[in-house]
Amino acid sequence: MIPNDENGTKYSSAVLLSNKVLFGKIIMPTLNKTKIIYEIVSPTDPEGNPLHSNLQGKSGAFEWSVDPADGFVTTIPPYSYSLLTPYLTPARLNVSAIDDMPGLVIRPNWDALLITWSAESNQRWDQTLFHLGTPYEWFDGPIRIIMQAKVMMIPGIDPSSGVVSFSTDREQYVDSVVIPDFTWTGNLNEANKNEFRAETLTRLEEHFFNEIASIKLPDIDTFLLQNLLFPDLNSMVLTDAHVPGDLAVFGNVNPSLTSFVITPESPILNAGTSHKFTTDPVVADLKWERRALPGATGPIGAFSANGDGTYTAPSTDEMAGMEAQQVIVTATGTVNKQAVSSSAVVSIVRSVISVNPLLKVLGPGQSVDLSAGTLDDRPLSWALVAPGQGGNLEPVTGKESTYTAPAASGTAMFILDHIQVTDDQTNVGEAHILIINKTLGGQVEVDLEDALAGKAQLTFNVQYDEGMFPVPNEDLEWVLLAGTGSVDANGLYTEPQQQQPGYAIVTCKHLLTADLSRQTRSEYGYTILPLPLAAYPDLARAYS
Incomplete structure (x- = not known):
């Protein structure tokens, strides 16, 4: 699979990104933010065997029109000084497949991604022909434009960063623009017609090449894949990229590129906890930095200001409900007068255990x-x-x-x-x-009508012969036994401002005094509130 490997001496490592991930997870989401919308198609060969997936234009179009002030000057007699001022109703060439026109397709093509575009448009053309010293003439008629174009998007990789980017190769742009009918061009002679046709085709070709060249494919950062494949060396140097179907990037493992590695290489941390990174061997005066994974958003934590490699993961509040987050940490410094660096991937989770x-x-x-x-x-x-x-x-x-x-x-x-x-x-x-420890003396009722506001009203009910009756709050003692939030003397529970999954345990004590013996006894109740309360807006009341 490795191309031009010179009998195994050119490459010693490779990173492979599957065709499905390349098109479905990286390229298509980026392209669909433009005026053209794409979809994944999975073609088959004549025997029905699946081939690599392609991207097919689904909706949208490219348009072309001519400004009436931007005319053509003929250079061939007898109209060597005549000006042809055209007006074309905007030509619209669709990207979706219509009849025998496949539309706009992006597919892998060994060394590159191949963009092909087949479309046609039938428009109306009006023109004015000026003769030297004579009145001008009007002509109009249909113009049919048939576009058959293809261009290569060539991948390249920056060995220092491991980022793969795609560029349009003008030399590999090939098109065929056909305007079949020029019978309505009045008394232009054949030479003028051919010149006019050539000028029109040149303008069309340039316009539509620029449209295709403006298709910007996303850069692909291969750092994470390198780190997972070679975590101990962390020194994979990628130099060549190909797209035979999947994205294949080739290079070499070069232990001399970095003279140290970060330890541990793939730590897992609880949200809000700190961890001190070290290097093997120890390198002085390192600069520690952190960044999110390519395309990711969210908090990335911070290193301590003293530069000792102590990293603090984002807190649970900062993660705002995220179950996990990954961050790339990098140490850079100088060894033997050479700039060196090493990186690791930190996984932050709400709870490691x-x-x-x-x-x-x-x-x-x-x-x-x-x-x-x-x-x-x-x-x-x-x-x-x-x-x-x-x-x-x-x-x-x-x-x-x-x-x-x-x-x-x-x-x-x-x-x-x-x-x-x-x-x-x-x-x-x-x-x-x-x-x-003992028998409960009552039942706590939970009113969740204000759950969306982060509040729950608690009531302690006691069983009498006539049924369950609430006990006045002035005779009760409410206690938040475990969890976050607070409960006041009236039994109103309020969860913390930063809502988090979990629970709160609230207990209730009702102190009773006998009239004759003056002895006291207590009745108890409790409830367990699932948090956040807003997750239960449809539950009006609950009992514990």
Whole structure:
């Protein structure tokens, strides 16, 4: 597959971008932002076997017209000083396939992308012919323009950046513009007609070449592919690009290009966490930079001002609901008086470690099996944030553990155990276990009518012989036991301004006093609010 490889001595590496990705994910989305809309077509050979995908013009057109002030001067007798001032109603040549005209097609063609265009237009042509010393004459008639054009878009690559770009090769532009009928051109002689035809065709060819040349294909940054294929060396030098169907870029792995590499090469970080990058070997006075992947948007975090390579990932708030983000970090410096650099790809996720279940409600002495998921096989450790409450985790390493709630004891109604799962890179996954020690005395009603505004009204209801009745807020104590947001004395829960997925646990205490014995007792309730509240606008009320 490698072209002109000189018996295996010219290239030692290659990057291949599939035909489907090249056309469907890179070229077509960019071209469809222009006046011409394209679609992917998948042709077959005569036996029905699939061929490489092409781009076909779907809608839109190119237009051409002649300014009446921009006439033709004939140079052949007898009208060597005559001026022919034409007016052409704007010619419109479609890009879609019509009858036997395939329209505008972009297809792979070994060393390049081939753009072909076949279209025709039937217009009306009016002209005025001026004779020296005689009155002018009017002529008009139909003009049929048949366009058959093709041009190569040649790929090239910048070895220093790894960016593939396409350019139009004027020398490889070929067209055939036909204007079949000139019988209506009045008393122009044959030489004048031929000159007029040649001038018209020249103008048409130039115009439509410029239209095709204006088709700007997107540049393709191959950095990420290089980094994935050669992460340890990070020194793949690409020099040649071809489009036999897929985009094939060839080059060499050159260990001498960079004299250091960033470690780790592909870290995964929690949103908002920091990580200090190092290099192997150590290089002094490095400049650290970060940028988004080509075509990507979103926050990219920041390096510390002291230049020590400490990178802080964008926070959960900055990611604004994004589950993941990737950032390219680059270190540049000087070694042996030569400029050198190395790059790595950082993956930022809302949580590197996911724990299942995130939340579990248990009774005294009950157990639940927990599991933790990661993107790789990194070692994990389990721990209780407040181990003195009587809960137990076993084992404390690995991807699975079992939590056992403490036996019923004491006067506390609720026990909340906070579990953390950590790796060797300071990433943390979390889960909560809510233990209900006693029988609940009522039910919390949740009014979600203002969910879109980030608010939920909580009411504590108690069962009497006549039914469920709400308890006045002045007799209640509301507590946000876990999660984000706040709850006021009237039971109004408000989520944080930056809405995030998760949950909030709110408890309620109703203090009762007996009239004769003056002894007190309490009734309790709780609710778990799924966040963000705006995700549940159709749920008017809920009960816990």
